[in-house]
Amino acid sequence: MTEVKNLQVKPEIKSNASSPTQALEKIRIKKRQRPVENRRGRHDRSRGRKEKHEELDSRIISIRRVTRVYKGGKRMRLSVVLVAGDKKGRVGMGVGKGADVKAAEGKAMAYAKKHLVMIEKRGDTIPYELFHKKGAAKIFLRPAAPGTGIIAGSAIRAVVELAGIKDILSKVIGSRSSINNAYATLEALSLLRGTRL
The missing domain is CATH 3.30.230.10 (Ribosomal Protein S5; domain 2)
Known part of the structure; x- marks a missing residue:
């Protein structure tokens, strides 16, 4: 005589797996909730690196007025050459052009900072x-x-x-x-x- 085992049928548990569109919507909401300071632009390649703002001294070597001739006339700008360094063995040079001395000096300083050499x-x-x-x-x-x-x-x-x-x-x-x-x-x-x- 064969024994009949009591088979318990487990009720089907409905999974919380949502459709792909709902999953995408959840991801979008999470992204929106991310703090503003942690957001990076699409083309930001810094990967979390923070720029070091070193204090560099600078000295202007020359300021020249340069002219470019166009069809409609001449455009005059200013060219600034400066040296920047930290007086600890790092120094760089930069050239910048702008409508005024301040703009040209800013460009020259940015170039000098990027091209510092160790001595x-x-x-x-x-x-x-x-x-x-x-x-x-x-x-x-x-x-x-x-x-x-x-x-x-x-x-x-x-x-x-x-x-x-x-x-x-x-x-x-x-x-x-x-x-x-x-x-x-x-x-x-x-x-x-x-x-x-």
Whole structure:
């Protein structure tokens, strides 16, 4: 004789699974509820990185009035070249153009911040002497004893001071253009290493 087991039939539990459109609507509502400070734009690639707002000193090297000729006439703007640095070994240069000095200076400062270079120092001077040429500008930089100070012209002095160098000897040979000399100085300092190669 076969035994008949009591089979209990479990009632069907209705799942809370909603249709795809309802699921999408829930996601949209969640996104709307996200705090404003956590929202990022569509093309924001910062991935949560916060910009460091460092205090950089700046020195204007030159302000020039530049003109562009159009069919209807001339458009005059101002071009500003400046050096920015933290006096701790980081320095950069930037050029900006704008309708007024303030706008041009802002653009130049933004460019300089993006293109900062780290400079090798030995105490308050450079590790070794070097000669560098950029275009027609030729500069000679030499380390100096403590207390000597900065023996340099205006363009070289601006770059060297903002880099944090306090004792240095320099000589400009060739071009007297302040912009070219500043670029040559910055390039020369960026080539410095702890020891001469």
